[in-house]
Amino acid sequence: MSVVIILILAGLLVGLVFLGAFVWSARSGQYEDTTTPALRMLADDPPVKIDKTNITLK
Amino acid sequence: MNTNLETFKYDNRIVRAFAVATIVWGIVGMAVGLLAAVELFLPAATLNLPFITFGRIRPLHTNAVIFAFVGNGMFTGIYYSLQRLCKARLFSDFISWFHFWGWQTIIVAAAVTLPMGFTTSKEYAELEWPIKIAIAVVWVAFTVNLIGTILKRREKHMYVAIWFYLATALTVAVLHVTNSMTMPAGWFKSYSMYAGAQDALVQWWYGHNAVAFFLTTPYLGLMYYFLPKAANRPIFSYRLSIIHFWALIFIYIWAGPHHLLYTALPDWAQSLGMVFSLMLIAPSWGGMLNGLLTLRGAWDQVRQDPVLKFMVAAVTAYGMATLEGPLMAIKTVNALSHYTDWTIAHAHGGGLGWNGFLTFSMLYYLFPRLYKTRLWSVKLANYHFWLGMLGIIFYIIPIYVAGITEGLMWKQFNKDGFLQYPNFLETIIQIVPMLRLRAIGGTLYIAGVLMMAYNLYRTAKAGQFEPETEVQAPALEKTPEPQGKYAFHRMLEGKPVFFTVLAVVAILIGGMVEIIPMFLIKENVPTIASVKPYTPLEVLGRDLYIREGCLGCHSQMIRPFRSETERYGEYSKAGEFVYDHPFLWGSERKGPDLAREGGKYPDAWHYNHMDDPRSTLPGSIMPRYPWLLTQKMDLDSLPARLRALRRVGVPYPAGYEDGQAQKDLQAQADKVVANLKQGAVTAEPDREIVALIAYLQRLGTDIKAAPVAPTSTMTTAAK
Numbered sequence: 084m085s086v087v088i089i090l091i092l093a094g095l096l097v098g099l100v101f102l103g104a105f106v107w108s109a110r111s112g113q114y115e116d117t118t119t120p121a122l123r124m125l126a127d128d129p130p131v132k133i134d135k136t137n138i139t140l141k
Numbered sequence: 142m143n144t145n146l147e148t149f150k151y152d153n154r155i156v157r158a159f160a161v162a163t164i165v166w167g168i169v170g171m172a173v174g175l176l177a178a179v180e181l182f183l184p185a186a187t188l189n190l191p192f193i194t195f196g197r198i199r200p201l202h203t204n205a206v207i208f209a210f211v212g213n214g215m216f217t218g219i220y221y222s223l224q225r226l227c228k229a230r231l232f233s234d235f236i237s238w239f240h241f242w243g244w245q246t247i248i249v250a251a252a253v254t255l256p257m258g259f260t261t262s263k264e265y266a267e268l269e270w271p272i273k274i275a276i277a278v279v280w281v282a283f284t285v286n287l288i289g290t291i292l293k294r295r296e297k298h299m300y301v302a303i304w305f306y307l308a309t310a311l312t313v314a315v316l317h318v319t320n321s322m323t324m325p326a327g328w329f330k331s332y333s334m335y336a337g338a339q340d341a342l343v344q345w346w347y348g349h350n351a352v353a354f355f356l357t358t359p360y361l362g363l364m365y366y367f368l369p370k371a372a373n374r375p376i377f378s379y380r381l382s383i384i385h386f387w388a389l390i391f392i393y394i395w396a397g398p399h400h401l402l403y404t405a406l407p408d409w410a411q412s413l414g415m416v417f418s419l420m421l422i423a424p425s426w427g428g429m430l431n432g433l434l435t436l437r438g439a440w441d442q443v444r445q446d447p448v449l450k451f452m453v454a455a456v457t458a459y460g461m462a463t464l465e466g467p468l469m470a471i472k473t474v475n476a477l478s479h480y481t482d483w484t485i486a487h488a489h490g491g492g493l494g495w496n497g498f499l500t501f502s503m504l505y506y507l508f509p510r511l512y513k514t515r516l517w518s519v520k521l522a523n524y525h526f527w528l529g530m531l532g533i534i535f536y537i538i539p540i541y542v543a544g545i546t547e548g549l550m551w552k553q554f555n556k557d558g559f560l561q562y563p564n565f566l567e568t569i570i571q572i573v574p575m576l577r578l579r580a581i582g583g584t585l586y587i588a589g590v591l592m593m594a595y596n597l598y599r600t601a602k603a604g605q606f607e608p609e610t611e612v613q614a615p616a617l618e619k620t621p622e623p624q625g626k627y628a629f630h631r632m633l634e635g636k637p638v639f640f641t642v643l644a645v646v647a648i649l650i651g652g653m654v655e656i657i658p659m660f661l662i663k664e665n666v667p668t669i670a671s672v673k674p675y676t677p678l679e680v681l682g683r684d685l686y687i688r689e690g691c692l693g694c695h696s697q698m699i700r701p702f703r704s705e706t707e708r709y710g711e712y713s714k715a716g717e718f719v720y721d722h723p724f725l726w727g728s729e730r731k732g733p734d735l736a737r738e739g740g741k742y743p744d745a746w747h748y749n750h751m752d753d754p755r756s757t758l759p760g761s762i763m764p765r766y767p768w769l770l771t772q773k774m775d776l777d778s779l780p781a782r783l784r785a786l787r788r789v790g791v792p793y794p795a796g797y798e799d800g801q802a803q804k805d806l807q808a809q810a811d812k813v814v815a816n817l818k819q820g821a822v823t824a825e826p827d828r829e830i831v832a833l834i835a836y837l838q839r840l841g842t843d844i845k846a847a848p849v850a851p852t853s854t855m856t857t858a859a860k
Contacts, residue, residue, distance in 0.1 A: 086339035087410070090346050093319045094394045097312050101390055104307070113299060114383055120298050121375035124366070127225050127612075 145616045147295070150609035151224040153511050155237045157606065159217035160507060162245060163500060164594050166213055169252075170205030171587045177202050178580040180764065181731065182573050184754075187764045192256040194764045196690025200267040201255040206492065207265060207355060209248045214500040215359040216240070216283070219306050221507060222366040223290055226300045228614040232289025236282050243279035247272060258688035259329040263344045263723055265351050266320050270331045273321045280317065284310040295614045301382040305362030308390045312354040320347035324722075326785035327778055330684070334789050337718025338405050341726055346397035353393040356491070357459075360499050361389075361428050364456065367503050368432055371448045377434035385427030392420050399470035402479065403700040404726060405715040411472070418470030425463030432456040447522035451502035454530065458494025462487065477552070480696055480730040482572070483544030486537045493533045493586060501525070501593055508597045512604025521596045528589035535582030543575035547730075552704040560707050565733040570760050669716035672843045674791045675836070677798075677806040678813075680782055681774050682836025685829055686725070689766065696727035697736040697840065710737035710841065717844060720791050732763060737841035744813055745820020747834045769830040776827070779803065809835055 108114065180186045180195045187194045224231060231237050250272050254260075260267040268276070287310050291303060320343055323331040333340050369376050376382055398406060398414025433456055436443060443449045465487055469478050478484060509516050516522060550568040553561035562568055675683060686692070699705050701712040713736050718724055742750075749756050752770055754763040780798035787793045793802075810826035813834050817824050824831060 086335050086343055089319065090343065093315050097315050097394060098391060100311060101308070101387070104304075105387055108299070108304075116298070117379040117383070120300055121369070121379040123296075123298075124226060124300050125369060125373060125375060127228065 145618075146613050147616050148611065148613050149230050150611050152220070152231050152234065152237065152608075153606070153610060154608050155231065155234075155241060156217055156221045156507065157511055158241050159213050159220060160504060160511075162241075163210060163213040163217055163504065164590075164597065166205060166209035166248060167497075167500070168587070168590055168594065170202060170210050171583070171590060173198050173205055174202040175580060175583045175587060178576070178583050181762055182576040182580070184762050184764050189765050189767055191258070191689075191766075191768050194689065194766075196693045196764075197256050197258055197260075199690060199693045200260060200264075201252065203265055204251050204255065204267060205248070207351070208251075211356055211360075211496045211500065212244065214496070214503065215309070215355075215363070216244070217507070218363040218367065218503050219287070219359065222302060222363070223287065223306065226296065226303055226366070227290055227294030228296045228612070229290055229294050232286045232293065236286045236289075240279060240282045240286060243275065243282065247275050247279060250275070254329065258690075260687060260690065261323065261331060261333065261723060262687040262690070262692055262725065263320065263333065263340075264348055264728065266317075266344070266347060269329045270321070270323050270325050271328065273317070273323070277314070277317060277321075280310075280314055284314065295617045297617055300365070301376075301379065301386060302362040302365040304383075304386050305358045305365065308386075309354050309359040309362070312350065312358075312390070312394070316347045316350050316354065320344060324785045324789045326781045330778065330782065330785075332782075332785050332789055333723035335722070335724075336790065337721045337724050338407075338715040340722065340724040341401055341404065341718075342398065342406060342410065344724070345400035346394075349397040349400060350394060352491075353396075356496055357393075358390065360496060361386075363499060363503060364428070364432050364452070367448075367499075367506055368435055368452050368456070371446065371452060371502070371506055372436055372439045372442060374435060374439055377431050377437070381427055381431050385424040385431065389421070389424035389428070392417055392424060396421060396470070399475070400728065401726075402470070402472050402475040403702070404698050405713050405718065407715070415470050415472060419467045422464060422467045426460060429456055429460035429463070433460075447516075447519060447526055448502050448506045450523070450526050451498045451505065451529075454526070455495050455498035455502060458490060458498065458533075462491035462495060465490070476700070476702065477548040478544065479700075480728070481544035481547040481551075482540045482575075483548065484729065486540040486544055489540070490533070490537050493529075493536065497586075498529065501529070501590075504593065504597060508600045509604070512601050512606050514600060514604030517596050517599035517603055521592055525589040525592045525596070528585050528592070532582050532584075532586030532589060535585060536579050537582070539575040539578035539582070543572035543579075546572055546575075551708070552702070554704070560704065563708065565708070566758055566760055569731065569762055573762070668719065669714065669844060672717055672719060674720045674786075674793060675839065676809055677779055677783065677802040678809045678832050678835045679839050680786065681776075681779065681806075681829075682832035682834070683725075684782070685769070685774075685833045686836060687723075689769075691735075692725045692727040694727075694729060694731035694763070695733065695735045696730050697734065698726040699734055699736045705734070709734045711844065713841075714844070717841070722786060722789050722791065735837070735840055739838045739840045739842035740845070743820050744816040744834050744838065745822045747837055748817055748820070748822050748824065748830060751830055751833070769833060770824070770828060772829045773827050774829050774832050776803070776806075779806070813838075 176186070176193065177195055177198050180193075180198075191197070220231060220237070247268075251268055254269060254272065255267060259269045261269060266273075287306060291299065291307075322334040322343075324334060325331045335343050365376060365382060395417040396414055398410045399418045400414075402411050402415065404411075433453070436449070436453065439449075443453055468474055469483070469487060478487075505516060505522055547568050550562045550571060555561045697713070699709045699712045706712055718726075746757060748770070750758070750763075751766045753765050753767075754761040779802060783793050783798040783802055807826070810831050813831045814824055814826045817834075
């Protein structure tokens with residue numbers, strides 16, 4: 084089962100990169116605001132109107 | 142304040158290209174799946190053509206729907222949403238198109254090589270090494286494009302979908318490279334570097350995470366973009382999306398061994414896989430609930446809008462599959478479900494429901510927007526929805542029934558303590574009606590997809606394609622970072638070498654904690670003295686077994702249950718597979734296990750069985766393999782094959798392939814021919830069938846020859 088070593092190293096590599104990404108994201112303020120990002124992503128396209136019969140673009 | 146307003150254009154052409162590829166490959170991949178489904182109850186459907194036998198087109202189906210349909214779907218959605226979330230055009234147009242054409246070329250290469258029998262036999266990683274290298278190159282191009290776009294974004298905050306995309310790109314690269322370690326023996330043949338139980342562990346570590354990071358994380362990212370967009374309301378809880386993202390990616394990577402419960406894999410690895418699998422319910426349901434709760438107060442829209450209808454059904458299917466998956470990873474449940482159609486039902490609940498419906502939803506959302514028009518027919522889209530739902534129901538319910546039926550029949554003893562159904566074929570004939578119903582379900586589902594293709598085609602015809610969307614946004618200003626609080630991390634960022642060293646140290650500490658016990662615990666590396674490498678003729682036979690995809694229906698892994706040892710013989714031990722490059726344990730039984738096939742039937746029985754399975758077993762659903770009787774074996778490639786096997790650790794003596802191997806092969810082939818003669822069969826010794834018979838007669842006989850050696854081998858699997 085020595086192959087477990089490879090898998091653990093690969094798993095840890097992925098995990099550590101994720102950890103680094105998490106630390107970076109938390110420290111750089113990515114999660115300071117958990118309200119506006121959810122709203123802001125809705126606003127980047129032309130507004131969408133949904134009527135009873137179909138979906139149209141203004 | 143917006144003095145530095147910039148004008149730029151989103152690239153819609155690449156999005157359209159991937160969207161069209163998604164539809165085309167989706168239809169192809171599902172049609173191949175339907176053909177495979179029909180062959181299971183109508184063996185004559187193969188028309189005795191080698192290229193379309195079940196064993197060869199099953200991998201074609203799985204690769205096509207996973208990497209061609211879902212893969213192109215993922216790239217469609219990522220390239221559309223990434224530009225808009227980052228307020229930036231994709232990093233490089235050249236890389237975008239290299240990515241597109243590279244990926245389509247790989248798919249075509251797969252569609253050509255798999256029916257020809259060029260396969261590594263490792264599930265969802267069947268493509269041979271030149272194509273594997275191409276996949277790695279194209280994947281790196283995709284990753285560069287993804288990260289490059291993120292780096293030049295004009296929106297400081299990275300929306301949660303982007304995190305899912307990043308996790309996908311990184312993890313798939315690591316998985317693909319680790320599982321593709323293979324030793325070439327010619328252009329379209331290679332042997333896995335790992336053997337037996339080790340190969341099995343790597344394969345299912347990969348296989349499970351292909352589900353996790355190819356079918357799940359990118360699609361969750363798409364859900365987080367397209368669901369709020371389609372409903373025009375913010376995600377229920379942005380905080381929950383962040384928490385469940387980090388929890389999901391940290392837990393998923395360890396759950397692979399649940400594909401190997403009760404096999405010859407050490408118990409501790411099995412238990413580890415089971416525990417992590419159960420933990421996965423929490424983050425998975427975090428995503429599902431977040432998606433469904435976003436629609437609070439918006440369910441009236443679901444009634445009207447096919448985009449949301451498909452979305453809701455997809456998220457619900459995700460929730461069901463991610464509850465069922467952990468339950469199936471419980472050892473006692475798995476003892477019943479494994480090797481049966483239950484697994485197929487589970488995979489298709491997730492595949493047709495989650496990936497399929499989310500892709501359709503996204504396409505119905507995108508086409509009217511890309512073409513600046515309305516959807517051509519909402520009514521037709523609604524018909525597609527209901528036809529698709531019916532298709533899923535007609536697919537999975539019969540297959541659940543079939544799976545549980547098989548599982549129970551295999552285990553049933555009569556009151557005298559004998560197997561109630563000693564003939565495996567009885568258990569297959571019992572489920573044939575279910576297999577027929579399943580094909581009807583698949584047909585309905587494909588009919589729905591064809592409707593969608595027509596609807597989207599008409600939508601495109603009616604509208605005017607917008608190749609680029611011009612937008613304006615302020616450039617991202619560098620906000621001065623506060624002093625003190627971030628000083629340490631800034632220092633790290635400024636010293637990449639120091640940062641790398643710290644990371645390596647962290648990896649090594651974690652690694653050693655796990656590695657040292659590995660070297661101390663001897664049971665983990667059991668060896669059996671009587672297990673010997675395959676003879677040259679058996680090597681060729683084994684490669685034919687791989688070429689024909691036999692493991693699509695026949696496992697080589699007897700689990701330590703009385704019902705299995707009664708039926709097949711002594712349970713399988715890890716030490717029996719130390720020369721198996723790759724392992725051929727299989728994951729599905731549409732025919733009996735072959736781990737102890739050697740010596741069960743005379744050579745002539747196998748000869749007749751391969752020519753026409755129904756001549757020896759009336760009612761069998763196995764296809765005919767008449768070409769094995771006429772085609773000559775590939776003797777020229779033997780030296781390259783033996784050399785490659787020696788390089789990965791099989792102890793053939795040096796120079797064995799330069800003469801002695803050929804003599805040994807000849808002698809063994811002559812013996813098989815003599816055996817065949819006794820069974821009133823005349824055969825040439827240089828035909829493929831001779832090699833295959835030699836291999837089948839070898840299976841599982843090594844430990845019959847000598848008493849099972851050390852006790853250490855017994856302790857691991859005996860429980």
